[in-house]
Amino acid sequence: MRPSTGEIVTRTVLIALGIITATPALAIVWPGMLDVSYGVDDPADPMLSALLKHRGVLQGALGAALVWAALRPALRPAAAGAAIVTKSTFVALMFSLPESGWRDAAGGVLFDVVTMAVLVVVAVRHVRSAAPALATRGGS
DSSP states (O other), X not given: OOOOHHHHXXXXXXXXXXXXXXXXXXXXXXTTHHHHHHSOOSOXXXXXXXXXXXXXXXXXXXXXXHHHHHHOGGGXXXXXXXXXXXXXXXXXXXXTSOHHHHGGGHHHHHXXXXXXXXXXXXHHHHHHHHHHHHHHTTTO
């Protein structure tokens, strides 16, 4: 059976968001990615460098979860929830800084806000599409 147009769009969007979300993981092999992702040149403090690279790896895992959710619809609410929690935390932390502190990361903040909105739509769409199936099976 061929997936619906809505399902194809959802899969495509989740894969695209997952790939973009995962790009900070490249900081492990390309330190210049810290500047691209966070507006921070290769930090002189080795601890800060390690923390940002570790964050990149976690972003890579989150991106992989979004791609996986594109292929496994049952995972969509969990992947969307995890992404919304982590991305909203990042946005809140960025807005707690003085403007000069987050201006260089404004692109990432905007991406995360848009991503959260899209993921809410994906999660709601998934829950609504699952509700009739649950009602048909008697709620079990």
